[in-house]
Amino acid sequence: MKVFKHFLKLLYSYRSTLIPYLVIFLVIFASLIMSVSPDLEQLSLYEPKIVVFDHDDSALSRHFTRFLYSKNEKVEIEEDATVIGDAIFEDRISYAVSIPAGFEAAFGNSGNYADLTTYTNYSDGLNQLVDSQIESYLMTWDNFRIAYGGTVPAAEAEATLDLVDEIMSSEVEGTILSTENGGDVAIVATYLRYLNYILLALGFMTVGRAITVVEEPTLKRRDLVSGYPGRKRTMWLFISAFIVMLLIWILMALVMMLLTGFSVIGETSVRWMLLSSLTHVLSISTLVLLLTHIFPSEGTTSFLGTIIALATAFATGIFIPREIIWQPLQTAFSFLPTYWDVSNQYILEEAAYTQTIDLTSVLQNIGIMLLMALVFFSLTLILRRVREKETI
Amino acid sequence: MPNNLVNNTLIDVEVKDLVKRYKELVAVDHLSLNIKRGEIFGLLGPNGSGKSTLINCILALLRFDQGEVKIFGETMTPQSYDIKQQIGLVPQEISVYKELSVYDNIDYFCGLYVEDKATRRRYISEVLDFVQLNDFKTFLPRKLSGGLLRRLNLACGIAHKPRLIFLDEPTVAVDPQTRNRILEGIKQLRNEGSTIIYTTHYMEEVEFLCDRLAILDHGKILVSGSNDEIIAMSSISESIKIVVYNLPDSLVERLQSNPSVDSLSYQEGNLNLTMKQGGNNLLAVLQILTEAGFTPVSVTSENPTLNDVFLEITGKELRDHA
């Protein structure tokens, strides 16, 4: 108990480290919620953000513009290549179209390709969506133009545009696999993934640092000489480390429940997510113990906290989607428990919609984390034993 | 005539009515003292008495609220580089770079005072001899024992041959052999003409080294002077221990009421008396015992030490919150 109290006092002195990390976490999470709130209870299609610059101002161009804005999210920005480039880079728009003056008059008289200027990003995939809409519309208009012998008569223009409207409004109905709390499940999964990064960083920078201070040879010697049993001291040190990590996790889990609502715990996926995350906490506590015993210096634990947390966050799919991460790097980081927990979060997030959870994989990953915890813990005990023998 | 000549004595450090406050706490309270050239001046006081604050004010490291500090007759300011050129500081905390070898550490700090490389090389060689660290020139501080580190710390502060040296508890946590060496070295520095201000908690060091000393508490000088002058200020003359058995209470009371006796205790045959200032104390006590028919088994008499005086003076004024 004495060790635990001492531990807590040390952690209190590290509050200037704790607070910025918690702030980082909450800001990241809040912004992700703001920008990526999936409505997963009904089919939600991706709506590119586009801007159309109509310099023709003809019946066709106006109709065309209205059509594009009806299918996508309208954004207004200045027509300037640099401004457009920035807006695409900053994800404020996905696509920009400029309709030149004389477009309607020239359409059908100047070759097979429409004289439109488009600005896109490097993701050809998303560009194809808007390209397809543009081509589909113009092709429909072109069919009528050809049917009229090459030019739509002025008297028939409005009626033809109405027909184009009717055709272009044809849509195919889509539905999703049913799920009640799919959106909340996705939020929980994202939250728990980012929490892994924070726990890794805080684990080293607070718990790890406290351990290096408590285990500092002169202080330790003083404790032991006072008659305080060495084994009891070690036991309480380990318990303190676990408890503190657990308390941080519980606090963050409660914050998450407040944001998503406690009903989300009713989802089977979420319960397994929490179990996996809890196992991860246990496992990284043992990792922190091991590494702080190998590198018993405050400066080194700070360094480890920063580098391991950042590297793991990038390599295991916390900051960026796992599918784009180089596979050998993922394999290298599979020696950390975080990799397996993130895997579980992905599996369970998808399972919320398919209604079938691949429990085999989930349990396997939990088992791996527990095994890692056992290995790290055992190595820590062995290392302590070896060091004790060396000092005798 | 030098402007630090007072009563035909050269004064190297002159402090007049110095006051330093930390918000409501008065760390130095209207303190004045003079330190003569070529003397070893001891500064004693319990922890928190203001010794370090006083030194830092003298060295212009701290701005003070009132008073004046002169070194070598000139007012001391942070920009008094001519004065600083002649000052050496050996702080209590080991102030060396763990990344530099013994030689490099001394070279670095000496180089802050002595630009000429040849002169510096000579000084370093001399100081290495002085502190006997020649065999450890290339060692990094982490490879040195506590005593050797202290010697290095000392070397870094005196390599440039300063006229005025501040030594802040330079013998903390060193073995007796090293301590003796350091103390001898300090005496040698004084003999070579340096003025030394020495702070310590070890009374025997003060008694061995210091020509004069001051005892501080609560930011004030309680008493100052030479060893003998201070001891003479004590209200205690001597301590007498007599082994004599079966003394009746009436005799003990009679001894207690004797005007020369400051305090008395008698237990299991051991009679301990603390005598006030005055002469023939022992003789008077023995006479009383003899007249009463008691023959002492043994008699011991001790004169008060500086330690006794220190405890007497500061102990009487212990803070409630100490």
Add this chain to the structure above:
Amino acid sequence: MLRHLLKYGFKTYVRNRPNLIWNIVFPFAYLAIFFMALFSLSDTNSGLDTIHLALVPGHAAVERSEVDGLKTFLAFAGEEGSWQDEEIIFSNNEESLFVFVEGEESEATTWLEEDKIDAMILIDDELSFKVNPIRRIAATVLHEALSSYERMSTTQEVLTAGYAEGKFTPPADVAEVEANRFLGIVKEGRSKAILSEFIFFFAALAYVSFFPISSGTDVIESIEPGQSPQALRKAVAPLSKWTHFFGALIPRWLTHLLLVVLAYGFTQVLGIDYGGDHLRIIALLLLGTSAAIFTGTAIGSLVPTGQGPKVALSISLPLLFAMASGMMASELHTLVMQYVPWLHNINPLGRVTNGLHALYAGTDLSRYIAQLQGLGIYIAVCFALTLLGIRRTRYESV
């Protein structure tokens, strides 16, 4: 005298092991891992993932021709696959957007639930589809494709009816009409903006340039008597505080300027493309590092606390700035630029990020120069704060 200080300044700094680890190992290790994680993003032509489909005839009476018609349509951008060992196999043609198989409704639903397919298309009186809601992009693409198919059918019907009513007449000069038939929009050579995920690369390099704040706090620690015993000793020496300050600053500053250039060189060895304007990029990074050093000196001289808070600030400030610049989530960069653009202007790491973007985008230099100016102002402010802090002669901690 300055030479003496510089000589030992370099020696003590370079021989300090924690410095070595933090300031030398960390940036290179971080860049290496970062690159390995994200190097697939540098493939700038990322297309859509193949969408696995099940075609399900709604009821037995559905005409075979309808199913075949849809298959023909999908085959323009895909191919038919077949089941093998519970996986759909196909020719692995990278251009295949769709891979489809036929199946019954119940088995298709099972495939969808088991995540073996992305969507199932019900071919009935009306076309419809069911999809896994996580596959938002796939759902959108499929929706657009099927809607196009429907539009083609509707167009055909309308035109046929129109011809039957005599509303339309076939063109007289078929050759001329064909020569001007709309085939599509020009995609080759069109303006492409930088992929928004590239912010990760810009922010990561900016982070590496900005992270050595602790070196700046070290400078102050080495000259303020209240902060280190060596500084106390130095304060008694006959040298001005400015001499000590520059004696401590220059070795650290120069070391880090060199390190950031080496770090940039390392990114080039790794093959990360930042646009190729190396000199301007290096100039930007040098300013970023200088901003870090002077941020550290300002913190060191103004924050009247012990080591703990300063270390915490040294670690967390770069992370906070990096977070606001999009290093941890690209959406954050967008949100900051949208809602709090002034934050980006006072964020030196954000300035470096913007500068790298401006150079990569190849726009005119004024945007790049604006970032340099912003960084210059930031450095000047930090330097002024530093001077203000170290001019104090009262330090209560001695």
